[in-house]
Amino acid sequence: MAEHHWFWFESKQHSWLPVRHxxxxxxxxxxxxxxxxxxxxxxxxxxxxxxxSLAGGGLKEALPSTVDRHTNDLTQMPEITEATLIHxxxxxxxxxxxxxxxxxxxxxxxxxKPVAMYGPKVLSQYRGSLVSEQPPHAFSTxxxxxxxxxxxxxxQSIVISGxxxxxxxxxxxxxxxxxAESSSxxxxxxxxxxxxxxxxxxSPILEAFGNAKTVRNNNSSRFGKWMSVGFDEQGQxxxxxxxxxxxxxxxxxxxxxxxxxxxxxxMLLHGLSDAxxxxxxxKGCKEHRATNTDIIDVPGMDDSQEWHRMVEAMDVxxxxxxxxxxxxxxxxxxxxxxxxxxxxxxxxxxxxxETLSFVSxxxxxxxxxxxxxxxxxxxxxxxxSTFRIPxxxxxxxxxxxxxxxxxxxxxxxxxxxxxxxxxxxxxxKCHTGVLDIFGYExxxxxxxxxLCINFANEKLHQLFNQYTFQLELDAYSVEGxxxxxxxxxxxxxxxxxxxxxxxxxxxMLDEECIVPQGSDAxxxxxxVIAQKSHPAFDKPKLGxxxxxxxxxxxxxxxxxxxxxxKNRDTVPSDFWMAVLSSAxxxxxxxxPAPADxxxxxxxxxxxxxxxxxxxxxxxxxxxxxxxxxxDTIKQGDLHFIRCIKPNQKLAPDMFDGxxxxxxxxxxxxxxxxxxxxxxxxxxxxxVAFQRDYKALVNESQSRDVRNIxxxxxxxxxxxxxxxxxxxLKDGAFSAIAEKWRQRAAQAITTVQLAMRxxxxxxxxxxxxxAIVRIQCATRFKIxxxxxxxxxxxxxxxxxxxxxxVEDMExxxxxxxxxxxxxxxxxxxxxLSRVTERAHARIRxxxxxxxxxxxxxxxxxxxSKQFDLQSTEDFHAALMRIDAIKKxxxxxxxxxxxxxxxxxxxxxxxxxxxxxxxCP
Numbered sequence: 058m059a060e061h062h063w064f065w066f067e068s069k070q071h072s073w074l075p076v077r078h079x080x081x082x083x084x085x086x087x088x089x090x091x092x093x094x095x096x097x098x099x100x101x102x103x104x105x106x107x108x109x110s111l112a113g114g115g116l117k118e119a120l121p122s123t124v125d126r127h128t129n130d131l132t133q134m135p136e137i138t139e140a141t142l143i144h145x146x147x148x149x150x151x152x153x154x155x156x157x158x159x160x161x162x163x164x165x166x167x168x169x170k171p172v173a174m175y176g177p178k179v180l181s182q183y184r185g186s187l188v189s190e191q192p193p194h195a196f197s198t199x200x201x202x203x204x205x206x207x208x209x210x211x212x213q214s215i216v217i218s219g220x221x222x223x224x225x226x227x228x229x230x231x232x233x234x235x236x237a238e239s240s241s242x243x244x245x246x247x248x249x250x251x252x253x254x255x256x257x258x259x260s261p262i263l264e265a266f267g268n269a270k271t272v273r274n275n276n277s278s279r280f281g282k283w284m285s286v287g288f289d290e291q292g293q294x295x296x297x298x299x300x301x302x303x304x305x306x307x308x309x310x311x312x313x314x315x316x317x318x319x320x321x322x323x324m325l326l327h328g329l330s331d332a333x334x335x336x337x338x339x340k341g342c343k344e345h346r347a348t349n350t351d352i353i354d355v356p357g358m359d360d361s362q363e364w365h366r367m368v369e370a371m372d373v374x375x376x377x378x379x380x381x382x383x384x385x386x387x388x389x390x391x392x393x394x395x396x397x398x399x400x401x402x403x404x405x406x407x408x409x410x411e412t413l414s415f416v417s418x419x420x421x422x423x424x425x426x427x428x429x430x431x432x433x434x435x436x437x438x439x440x441x442s443t444f445r446i447p448x449x450x451x452x453x454x455x456x457x458x459x460x461x462x463x464x465x466x467x468x469x470x471x472x473x474x475x476x477x478x479x480x481x482x483x484x485x486k487c488h489t490g491v492l493d494i495f496g497y498e499x500x501x502x503x504x505x506x507x508l509c510i511n512f513a514n515e516k517l518h519q520l521f522n523q524y525t526f527q528l529e530l531d532a533y534s535v536e537g538x539x540x541x542x543x544x545x546x547x548x549x550x551x552x553x554x555x556x557x558x559x560x561x562x563x564x565m566l567d568e569e570c571i572v573p574q575g576s577d578a579x580x581x582x583x584x585v586i587a588q589k590s591h592p593a594f595d596k597p598k599l600g601x602x603x604x605x606x607x608x609x610x611x612x613x614x615x616x617x618x619x620x621x622x623k624n625r626d627t628v629p630s631d632f633w634m635a636v637l638s639s640a641x642x643x644x645x646x647x648x649p650a651p652a653d654x655x656x657x658x659x660x661x662x663x664x665x666x667x668x669x670x671x672x673x674x675x676x677x678x679x680x681x682x683x684x685x686x687x688d689t690i691k692q693g694d695l696h697f698i699r700c701i702k703p704n705q706k707l708a709p710d711m712f713d714g715x716x717x718x719x720x721x722x723x724x725x726x727x728x729x730x731x732x733x734x735x736x737x738x739x740x741x742x743x744v745a746f747q748r749d750y751k752a753l754v755n756e757s758q759s760r761d762v763r764n765i766x767x768x769x770x771x772x773x774x775x776x777x778x779x780x781x782x783x784x785l786k787d788g789a790f791s792a793i794a795e796k797w798r799q800r801a802a803q804a805i806t807t808v809q810l811a812m813r814x815x816x817x818x819x820x821x822x823x824x825x826x827a828i829v830r831i832q833c834a835t836r837f838k839i840x841x842x843x844x845x846x847x848x849x850x851x852x853x854x855x856x857x858x859x860x861x862v863e864d865m866e867x868x869x870x871x872x873x874x875x876x877x878x879x880x881x882x883x884x885x886x887x888l889s890r891v892t893e894r895a896h897a898r899i900r901x902x903x904x905x906x907x908x909x910x911x912x913x914x915x916x917x918x919x920s921k922q923f924d925l926q927s928t929e930d931f932h933a934a935l936m937r938i939d940a941i942k943k944x945x946x947x948x949x950x951x952x953x954x955x956x957x958x959x960x961x962x963x964x965x966x967x968x969x970x971x972x973x974x975c976p
Contacts, residue, residue, distance in 0.1 A: 063075055063076070063077050063118075063119040063124045064076050064117060064118055064119055065117045065118075065119045065144075067117070067140075068714070069715065070714070070715060071714040071715065072139070072143045072714030072718040073140035073143050073714070073718075074144070074714075075119060075124040075140075075144055117140065118794075123135060123136060123140075123141045124144070127145055127148050127149065128145070129193050130157075130158040130160070130193070131145055131157065131159045132158070132160045135739050136738050136739045136790070137159070137733055137738065138730060138738075139718060139721075139727060139730065142721065142726065142727075142730065143717065143718055145157065146164065146166065146701075146712075146717065147712050147714060150166055150703065150712050151712070153168060153174075154192070155167070155172065155174075156192065156194050156197075157193055158193040158197075159726065159729065160528055161201075161528070161695075161696060162525075162696075162697040162699060162726075162729070163193050163194075163198050163696075163697070163698045163699070164699050164721075164726065165195065165219075165223075165224060165228055165698055165699065165700045165701065166700075166703050167222065167223055167224035167227075167700065167701065167702055167703060168709060169703070169707055169708060170710070174194065179194075180196060180235060180238055183199075183235075184200065184239055186200070188200055188201050195231040195232055195235070195698060196231065196235050198215060198232065198698055199215070199231070199232045199235035199236055199239070200239070201213075201696060202215055202489050202694070202696055203236060203239045203240075203489070205489075206288050206292075206487045206488070206489050207243065207288060207292040207487075210486065210487055211487065211693065212487055212488050212489070212490070212692050212693035213487075213488075213489040213693045213694050213696065214489075214492070214689070214690040214691075214693040214694065214695050214696065215232055215489070215490065215491045215492065215696045215697075215698065216494070216517060216520075216521075216690065216695065216697050216698070217232070217491065217492060217494070217698045217700060218495075218496055218517065218697075218698075218699060218700065219496045219699060219720070220273070220497070220498070220720060220723070221273040221274040221278075221495070221496070221702075222271075222273045222274030222277065222702045222707060223496065223700035223701055223702040223720070224700045224702075225278065225494075225496075226260075226264065226268070226276065226493060228698050228700055229284070229491055229493040230257075230260050232491055232698075233257060233284065233286070233491065234257060236253075236286055236294065237249055237253040237254075237294060239292070240253055240293050240294040241253065243291055243293060249294075250482075252295060252296060252297055252480050254373060255373055255374045255375075255476070255479045255480050256480060258369075258370040258374055259284075259370070259374060259476045260370075261363070261367050261370045262367055262371060262374070262476065263282065263299070263472075263473070263476075264276065264320065265320050265321040265363065265364075265367045266320075266468075266469050267280045267282075267304060267319070268319070268320055269305075269316065269317050269319050269320060270316060270317040270320075270352055270355045271313075271315075271316045272314075272315045273702075273705070274707070275355050275356065275357070275707070276320075276355075276358075279304065279305035279308060279319070280301050280303060280304040280305065280469075280495075281301070281302035281493065281494040281513070282299055282301050282302065282492075282493050282494075283299070283300040283490055283491070283492050283686055283689070284298075284490065284491045284492075284493070285297060285300075285488050285489070285490045286488065286490070287484075287485025287486075288486060288487055288488070288489070289483065289485060289486050290486050295482040295484075295485050296480055296481060296482040296483070296484075296485050297480035297482075298477045298480060299473050299476055299477055300473075300682075300686075301469070301470070301473050302494070302513075302686075303495075303510070303513075303679055304466050306462040306465055306466040306469075307462065307506070307623075309347065309391065309395070309458075309461050309465050310347075310395060310458040310461060310462065312350050312351075314351055315351050316350065316351070316352065317348075317352050317353070318347050318348055318350060319465075320360070321367070321388060322347055322348050322388065322391075322392060323342055323348055323353065323360045324360045324361070324364035324367065325339070325389065325392075326339055326340075326342050326345075326348060326360075326392075327342075327360035327361040328360065328361050328363075328364025328365060328368075329364075329385065333385070337385070337386065337415075337419065338389075338393070338415040338418075339392065345392050345393075345395065346395045346396050347391065347392045347396070348392065368381060374475065374476050374479040374480075375475065376472075376475050379642075380475070380643070383641065383642055383643035384468065384471075384472070384643070387419070387420075387464055387468050387641070387643065387644065388468070389415075389419050390415075390416055390419035390464065391468075393415045393416045394457055394458075394460060394464075395458070396409065396412050397409060397412055397413060397416070397431070397457050399431075399432070399450040399451075399453040399454050401447075401450050401453075402450070403447065403449065404432070404447030404449070405447065405448055405450040405452070405453040406428070407428055407431070413427060413428060419641075420639055420644060421639045421640030421641035421644065422636075422638055422640075422641075423638060426635045426638055427635065429445075429631060429635075430456075430629055430631040431448075431456045431457045431460065431631075432447060432448055432453045432456075433446065433447055433448060434446050434448055434452075434629065434630070434631065435630055435631050435634070456629045456632075459627060459628050459632075460628060460629065460632050463628045463632070463648065464644075467648050467649070470647070471646075488693075489693070490689060492690065494514075495510050495513070495514075496510075496514065496700075496724070497510070497511055497514045497610045498510050499511075499610070499611065499613045502616050503613055503615045503616065504615065504616060504619075504623075505619075505620045505623040505624065505676075506623075507613065507615065508562070508615055509676065511606070511608055511613060512553075512556050512557065512563075512680075512683070513679075513683055514608075514610070515552055515553055515556065515608060515609065516553065516683055516684075516687055517687075518549060518609050518610075518725045518728070519549050519550070519553065520687060520691070520695075521697060521725045521728075522549070522725065522728060523546075524695050524697075525728070525729040525732055526545075526546045526732055529732050529733055529736065532740075533736075533779075533784075535779075536777075536781065537779055537780050538777050538779050540736060541736045541737060541777075543735050545732075545735060546728065546731070546735075547609075547728070547731070549608075549609045551592055551593050552593040552607065552608060552609065555588065555591050555593045556606070557680050561588075562588075562606075563676045565580065565583060565584055565587065566620060566624050566674070567674050567676065567677055569583070569621060570624055570625050570674055575621060576621065577602060577617045577618065577619065577621055578617075580617060580620065580621065581601075581603075581604070581617045584604060585604060588604075592607070593606060593607045594606065595612065600614070600616075602616060602617040602618070603615065603616050603617070609725070609728065610722055610723040611722070611723075623675065624674045624675050624676050633648070633650070636648050699721075699724040699726060701720050701721070701724075702720065703716075704716060736784075737775075737776065737777060737784035737786055738785075739784070739785040740782050740783070740784055741783050741785070742781065742783075743762060743778065743779075743781060743783050744781075746762060746765075747760075749797075750797055751765065752797075752804075753765050753768050753769065753793075753796055753797060753800055762778055762783060763778070765793075766793070768796070769792050769793045769796045770792065770796075771789045771792060775789045776789060842875055845871070845875055846875045846877050846880070849868050849871045849872050849875065849880075850868075850880050852864060852868050853865060853872070853880065853887075856868060857887040857888075857891070860894075860895075862888065865884055865887065865888045866888065869885055869888065872884060894923040894925075897916075897920045897925060898923075898925060898928070898930060900916050900919075900920070901920045901925055901928070901930040901931060901934055902933075904916045904933075904934040904937060905930075905933045905934060905937045907937070908941065910938050910941050910942065913934050913938055913941075914938065916934065917931060917934050917935070943969075944970070947969055947970055951963065951967075951970075954966055
């Protein structure tokens with residue numbers, strides 16, 4: 058194992074991380090491509106953190122270029138694997154680069170924070186430019202589609218998918234905004250068309266009626282939509298239409314913990330004036346069952362402002378004040394319907410009759426008729442006669458909920474229809490479609506809705522697989538190569554046949570819906586018996602009324618609960634009849650007529666009623682819509698935006714690698730990697746490969762890449778040389794890298810020997826030069842010290858000669874520092890003599906003032922050793938002695954003269970005393 062060699066470390070927490078061998082222990086010769094137990098190898102990640110601090114996992118060898126190199130388009134990497142994909146996404150997300158290309162597919166990671174990449178300046182950067190020269194972006198996909206539809210005249214299909222909270226709705230709005238802006242730039246006046254304005258203004262309306270706060274997302278779309286945009290020859294938007302799919306209308310009467318009902322219900326209660334609320338008998342959110350949910354207020358969302366924003370948008374799309382008033386009254390009716398309560402055993406009645414009156418007034422249906430449509434069921438005895446049976450309390454409650462769901466879903470369809478009517482324009486030359494569809498779902502309990510959603514994802518996954526497979530074939534074709542025979546993809550057709558095929562899950566469900574006394578239990582038993590041998594079907598060991606479907610993204614366990622009722626989408630027949638008596642100006646026009654005209658022919662013939670043929674089941678209708686959608690998508694050039702949610706906490710700057718990897722598998726990105734892996738997944742530039750690995754062969758052989766590959770033992774079936782690229786099997790490049798490492802290790806050893814010898818020579822030279830320099834410095838220092846000693850001794854001698862005490866003291870101190878004790882001692886002795894001589898002179902100088910001749914003589918005697926006989930002080934001392942002696946003699950003579958009273962002698966003596974200057 059080479060030192061500092063990179064590996065992919067599979068962590069349970071972070072998915073794949075790049076780690077490297079620190080070179081301190083561990084197996085020295087691990088096989089290339091082998092899996093090594095991470096406990097045996099000292100590893101560290103890019104930040105230098107020990108890999109042992111990470112949660113367990115295995116190792117796989119990594120190409121250095123896939124760790125160190127980061128690119129906008131992952132198809133430009135030597136290989137695409139789970140590890141390289143998640144590593145590059147993590148690196149880009151760290152720097153707020155939320156978009157990454159995998160060929161024409163864009164991966165978009167929701168940043169959960171504002172990022173500066175959507176302003177007019179950024180939009181103009183992509184407009185009219187080569188997409189390949191720009192960073193990946195939702196705008197780049199929109200620009201590609203715009204160019205395709207305006208310049209090439211080909212229809213375009215943009216598929217935006219991902220789980221709730223991944224940013225699908227925002228991506229859809231960005232694409233539509235770009236198309237609208239590009240259309241306005243293409244027009245002569247530079248102003249957006251009325252159709253494009255209405256297309257953009259449809260978003261707040263659709264989000265209000267079709268979005269809700271869920272545990273996964275504060276603004277989750279609870280329906281799918283296909284938005285078709287028509288362009289004329291000048292690139293101007295001239296028409297548009299919206300098709301909605303599978304609205305989650307069960308949310309009207311049931312919400313999970315931590316979730317809200319549809320936004321528009323809260324917006325209604327916060328946005329209407331007090332007078333309007335009083336007229337509709339509405340109160341606060343907590344006063345109504347439909348809005349008294351665990352979560353009422355959504356962070357960052359003002360329901361009152363959103364209501365007025367929706368009203369403005371409705372005005373733009375042509376929904377006038379009268380229609381808005383009627384829509385508000387039906388929404389209020391739905392809220393009150395959810396508040397109704399029933400009691401009774403064999404028959405039932407409404408307990409809160411005041412609320413029933415509110416419902417009656419809002420729907421324009423007489424109160425008794427309104428009560429009967431929920432508490433009674435009309436049965437047909439013959440083609441000409443009917444009779445009524447009372448419903449139990451729970452049956453009446455179910456009927457009430459069914460009516461509420463029917464009114465709301467019909468109202469949603471009406472709003473979409475009115476938006477579409479506002480976007481009908483002149484004939485379009487070509488169309489661009491944008492699909493915003495729910496992602497794959499797998500909850501703790503999955504029901505009929507999850508089956509439909511996952512069925513849609515299976516169909517789209519098959520489409521994505523076919524599209525990716527064709528791209529892979531094109532990659533070989535561009536290089537002038539035949540694709541390997543093992544370039545295939547795992548088709549999910551068996552799973553689709555299980556769901557929609559003859560005798561499949563949907564067909565058996567539809568059949569059970571029409572047989573007498575059909576039930577969920579019977580359907581579950583029949584399904585297990587019929588499908589038990591199907592490879593995509595399984596039955597859990599525990600759990601009744603459950604089955605497992607092995608989807609492309611993983612196995613999902615479904616629970617059969619009310620599947621027949623959900624599939625029939627049954628609304629009480631008495632409700633259809635009650636609609637006939639409604640005075641509401643909108644209700645009858647939005648409620649579809651029942652399939653059976655036998656007892657309700659009047660409803661079908663009433664003016665404004667929607668006619669329908671034999672009613673399809675929900676699953677059958679959804680399957681038909683899905684097939685039509687896929688056919689429409691296939692007609693255009695395909696573009697995919699895969700939206701990814703970085704973490705489940707909806708927090709910014711938090712990259713949950715394992716959670717993201719799960720989504721990448723759900724969106725089919727890993728299947729796309731698998732298609733590439735089965736062929737020759739490693740693609741490198743021929744020139745770069747020859748430059749980097751020519752050292753493996755002799756110079757004469759290095760011009761042919763085949764010689765390099767042959768020297769590494771790569772068989773011909775494991776590589777293909779194209780025009781500009783070399784295609785390799787996954788393990789082939791590892792073998793080449795290992796051969797290069799071995800050759801590099803040999804070269805490194807040779808270089809190290811030469812360098813060590815050279816370094817040793819240099820070191821010897823350095824040491825010799827250092828020794829010479831030290832010797833020179835030492836000698837120079839010694840010479841300076843000797844010179845300083847001599848100078849100090851000379852100075853000392855001079856000071857001794859001149860009796861300069863201060864200079865002598867300074868010289869003595871310097872000599873002691875310089876290590877000359879003898880000279881210093883001589884100086885101290887000289888200094889001592891000078892000091893004593895000075896003291897002797899002082900005593901000699903003071904002797905002239907003494908009276909004791911012996912004392913003066915002693916001082917004079919001691920001064921002789923200092924050679925002071927010739928000094929004035931010495932002569933003064935001699936004269937002092939003479940004077941004292943003369944004075945003593947005169948004193949004696951004076952005494953004799955006094956005794957003899959000899960005046961002349963006294964006078965003469967006094968004169969002599971005065972001459973001696975004595976008193």
